[in-house]
Amino acid sequence: MSSFEPVLMANMALPDSHTLRVYESTGGYQALRRAIKELTPVQVIDAVKASNLRGRGGAGFPTGLKWTFLPKDHPGPIYMCINADESEPGTFNNRYLMELDPHQVIEGIILSSYATRATTAYIYLRYEYPLSWKRLQAALDECYAAGLLGKNILGSEFSLDVYLHKGAAAYICGEETGLIESLEGKRAWPRIKPPFPAIEGLFRKPTVVNNIETVACVTQIMARGVEWFKSIGVPSDPNNPRDPGSYGPKLYCLSGHVNNPGCYEAPLGITCRQLIDEYGGGVWKGRKGKAAIPGGISMGLFTEPEFDTPLDFAGPGKVGCLGLGTAAVVVLDETVSMVDFLHNSCRFFQHESCGQCTPCREGTAWALAMLNRIRAGKGRLRDLDLLLEIGDTIGIIPGTTICGLADGAAWPIKNAIRKFRGEFEDYIKRTNPHGYAVTEPVLALPVLAGAH
Amino acid sequence: MMREQAANMSSTEPILTAEMVREIQALFPRYPNKRAVTLPALHIVNDRLRYVPLKAVVEIAQLLELAPAEVQDTLSFYGLFKQDQPHGRVRAWVCRSISCALRGGEQVLEHLCHKTGIRPGETTPDGALTLEYAECLGACEFAPCMLAGESLHRELTTAKADEFLSHVRPASGAGHSSAHA
Numbered sequence A: 001m002s003s004f005e006p007v008l009m010a011n012m013a014l015p016d017s018h019t020l021r022v023y024e025s026t027g028g029y030q031a032l033r034r035a036i037k038e039l040t041p042v043q044v045i046d047a048v049k050a051s052n053l054r055g056r057g058g059a060g061f062p063t064g065l066k067w068t069f070l071p072k073d074h075p076g077p078i079y080m081c082i083n084a085d086e087s088e089p090g091t092f093n094n095r096y097l098m099e100l101d102p103h104q105v106i107e108g109i110i111l112s113s114y115a116t117r118a119t120t121a122y123i124y125l126r127y128e129y130p131l132s133w134k135r136l137q138a139a140l141d142e143c144y145a146a147g148l149l150g151k152n153i154l155g156s157e158f159s160l161d162v163y164l165h166k167g168a169a170a171y172i173c174g175e176e177t178g179l180i181e182s183l184e185g186k187r188a189w190p191r192i193k194p195p196f197p198a199i200e201g202l203f204r205k206p207t208v209v210n211n212i213e214t215v216a217c218v219t220q221i222m223a224r225g226v227e228w229f230k231s232i233g234v235p236s237d238p239n240n241p242r243d244p245g246s247y248g249p250k251l252y253c254l255s256g257h258v259n260n261p262g263c264y265e266a267p268l269g270i271t272c273r274q275l276i277d278e279y280g281g282g283v284w285k286g287r288k289g290k291a292a293i294p295g296g297i298s299m300g301l302f303t304e305p306e307f308d309t310p311l312d313f314a315g316p317g318k319v320g321c322l323g324l325g326t327a328a329v330v331v332l333d334e335t336v337s338m339v340d341f342l343h344n345s346c347r348f349f350q351h352e353s354c355g356q357c358t359p360c361r362e363g364t365a366w367a368l369a370m371l372n373r374i375r376a377g378k379g380r381l382r383d384l385d386l387l388l389e390i391g392d393t394i395g396i397i398p399g400t401t402i403c404g405l406a407d408g409a410a411w412p413i414k415n416a417i418r419k420f421r422g423e424f425e426d427y428i429k430r431t432n433p434h435g436y437a438v439t440e441p442v443l444a445l446p447v448l449a450g451a452h
Numbered sequence B: 001m002m003r004e005q006a007a008n009m010s011s012t013e014p015i016l017t018a019e020m021v022r023e024i025q026a027l028f029p030r031y032p033n034k035r036a037v038t039l040p041a042l043h044i045v046n047d048r049l050r051y052v053p054l055k056a057v058v059e060i061a062q063l064l065e066l067a068p069a070e071v072q073d074t075l076s077f078y079g080l081f082k083q084d085q086p087h088g089r090v091r092a093w094v095c096r097s098i099s100c101a102l103r104g105g106e107q108v109l110e111h112l113c114h115k116t117g118i119r120p121g122e123t124t125p126d127g128a129l130t131l132e133y134a135e136c137l138g139a140c141e142f143a144p145c146m147l148a149g150e151s152l153h154r155e156l157t158t159a160k161a162d163e164f165l166s167h168v169r170p171a172s173g174a175g176h177s178s179a180h181a
Helices: A020-025 A030-038 A041-051 A063-068 A093-100 A102-116 A130-145 A176-183 A212-224 A226-230 A272-279 A304-308 A338-352 A358-378 A381-393 A405-419 A421-431 B002-010 B018-025 B034-049 B054-064 B068-077 B105-116 B158-168
Strands: A079-084 A120-125 A161-166 A207-211 A249-256 A262-267 A289-293 A328-333 B090-095 B129-134 B146-148 B151-153
Touching: A020 A102, A020 A130, A030 A102, A030 A212, A041 A063, A041 A102, A041 A212, A041 A226, A063 A102, A063 A207, A063 A212, A079 A102, A079 A176, A079 A212, A093 A102, A093 A130, A093 A212, A093 A249, A102 A120, A102 A130, A102 A161, A102 A207, A102 A212, A120 A130, A120 A176, A130 A161, A161 B034, A176 A207, A176 B034, A207 A212, A212 A226, A212 A249, A249 A272, A262 A272, A272 A289, A272 A304, A272 A328, A289 A304, A338 A358, A338 A405, A338 A421, A358 A381, A358 A405, A358 A421, A381 A405, A381 A421, A405 A421, B018 B034, B018 B054, B034 B054, B034 B068, B054 B068, B090 B105, B090 B158, B105 B129, B105 B158, B146 B158
Parallel strands: A079 A120, A079 A207, A120 A161, A249 A328, B090 B129
Antiparallel strands: A249 A262, A289 A328, B090 B146, B146 B151
16 A cells, blocks of 8 residues: 555645646646547547446446447437536545646546547536636636637547536535436436436436546546556456456545544555544544444444445445445544434435435435434434334335435435444433323424525 | 515516626527526526526526526525525535534534524625535535635634634624625
């Protein structure tokens, strides 16, 4: 691990790292120049496929494979959507890329569009990132002025326009079909799939949706080669021919109760404990860790002994978490109440459920109502089973909703109660010792009525 | 405010300025249809007016060749656009999601509410400040944090929150605000 040299973050410490001048001085846009001159679009797709790059936005779907789902010989237009609606609690690595190295991102967008024959790309950027907006827009302006964007890029037949599109503070817009609906000017209600976006996406045309970090990886794969990319990370499982492995560098986000929160680049597959201790300087205040979110709040929870789980695409699933997600680790120290943690999680998902599917809309709302009641000292032991029933029955995995938001809402419930059940039971017994059945409504604590 | 808005509705004067209309129309070539300009148009109006009253919705719909209900449907889905009255000269979003909550974000929000006498979603009577809670601002390494206008306030404490208030409302609610953020 000590031999690992950061690549995605390599330029970020340079002064004016966000400018074209600095980016080109470190070899930027050489990969694009070479690809446009020497490679066909199919060869670019083949390279990305061979690299086994998996999407960095949360689902981990192989990027090259996603591209091959586009119809062959489509008359066009084909659209590229770049998902910069980074909203998963704990996640901020896309912000680093957009603020400190926007050209690495844009080179990846141009390469990805060249490969997929997209002629227009939209970057759907969350409202909460005003500096990212400024840096990306300035970088796009530089590219147009330098002939890297627009008509006949670098004198070739290839033309591409890239536009920024601002979101309006809604988590669901990070779901790829919710993003498409929002971009079209509608409420961001995810679509039933199939048809998948590759067949019928934005404006009913073939569309690829890729995450910001994913396209930055495309830049590095085309600059450094497939072999370089596959020399990093965790190889495919030889006993599972369908396992694409976990190759390449990863931008891990670390926050919560650690000494040095931040964004750290490491090979895919470091353990959560390595991230906390070697990168984050350990749990803060000399305390012990109690739990950690492995990859954004929707992925569930590690217990302290599970901190040794590798943070690759397969690791978190082996200890009952939903997956690697966005690789955003949030550490909870030994003083944190799991009741409070679960309340925070349920409140988030109740707020962000788009309301389209009844199991999610009602399930997230009732889960929050129960957590409010439990926190107010009126919990019943059987509430824990009711919460688990909600957790087990909402989402794509049980098959009751259109998108995965509900699975993300369910996982913290399932992990928190199944892994820390004793603490929940103790809290309920202590705060509601008589255990009477509650029928009257309970007000939320604290009352923070919002604008949404 | 409602009466004012009713007056706006009946006024023949458009609420969108010629500049806003030009800015909205300049985005048409970017998309294959005008409906896709809905969110950008709402942002253009909201950036200038600090809200998007119904009359603006009707005018945006005319520009985009949509039914006003279509624009209103989209607007009402998002938590961002106020319709009854403009938000304050500064709109501050205090994060309440997990990384900030673990480091005292909710206490800072409560402190700000206590000091200003308003709740999240409300505006101080002098129009200086609107407080909001936010779900994850994506700045978790600086938790707890707050986005005020375009400024990110990092590693907030109640003392830093007080300092922020003294900039936004130098006369503690009685006078005019200096431009902040």
